[in-house]
Amino acid sequence: MKNGILVGLLLVLLSACQQPTVYVYTEALTVKQKQQLTEKLQNQTLPFQFNDLPIPKEFLAATLALSKDKLRIAEIEQLANIMQAMGYQPQINYVSVANHHYSNGNIGFYLRGEQTERHFKMPKLMRTTACSKDKYNDLQAIFSPKGVDFTLPNGTGTQLAWEYSEGYLVIYYQSTSQSYTHTTPLVSTPFGEKPSDTFAYNAQLEKPEWLNCSLQIVYMD
Incomplete structure (x- = not known):
């Protein structure tokens, strides 16, 4: 007791x-x-x-x-x-x-x-820009819920996994990944300055070098 x-x-x-x-x-x-x-x-x-x-x-x-x-x-x-x-x-x-x-x-x-993040929508078609090596500029990247498809300089394609997490775009390649910071700068074009969605890469990877590129879409309308 x-x-x-x-x-x-x-x-x-x-x-x-x-x-x-x-x-x-x-x-x-x-x-x-x-x-x-x-x-x-x-x-x-x-x-x-x-x-x-x-x-x-x-x-x-x-x-x-x-x-x-x-x-x-x-x-x-x-x-x-x-x-x-x-x-x-x-x-x-x-x-x-x-x-x-x-x-x-x-x-x-x-x-x-x-x-x-729940309201974020990744643009479907983007192109590489500001690459660490010029030969990788203007590559096509197509985003879908299943992954992102890159068309490489030799014409071959590869699909990688991606996610948008904690305010960053992250693309995964084998055992490494590249992260990107989202900005919306004005871009100079022959038709004047136009708005964009730009994802600036944050790290310098040894490989693949074509992930050392920013991704961008410029809106002309």
Whole structure:
């Protein structure tokens, strides 16, 4: 009987000592943004935990979700300041049991990048540009859900796997990969400056050299 009482008291004490947790959800952040976010979260008061679940569509780009039962004002301000330091305007959502419920001081931290992956659509036909070797410029690359088909200088074709992840295009070749940063610069043409989707390569691979090229489509209309 005494042992049962002692165990019960121990459980009560442990639950009283547990700190609230910040549950972190991110979407379409760049690798640099995620690293920056992790560093900033390490400098705030509460323990935090990253989660892979999608962010609800109704949440704004930067949302703090919490309930009114145990508000920790100082900690909430710290988290809001992190969002502001990363260029976001935080929104506070008081949630119910029916919608991402948080209680006992736990907080949901939701941060969505400007370009969400689920809405991203890769252009179908692109060409290589700004290659490390001129002979690989103007190769054709056709993207589909199954892969990307390159037409090489000798006329042969090859299909590689690709994905758009964490704000980067990644193309896989055997045991290596090339990553690309997406930009939308204006490109000079005989008809004036035109908008583009440009994917600038980030690494210098030993092989295949034709992946040391940026990919671009210029929109003439």
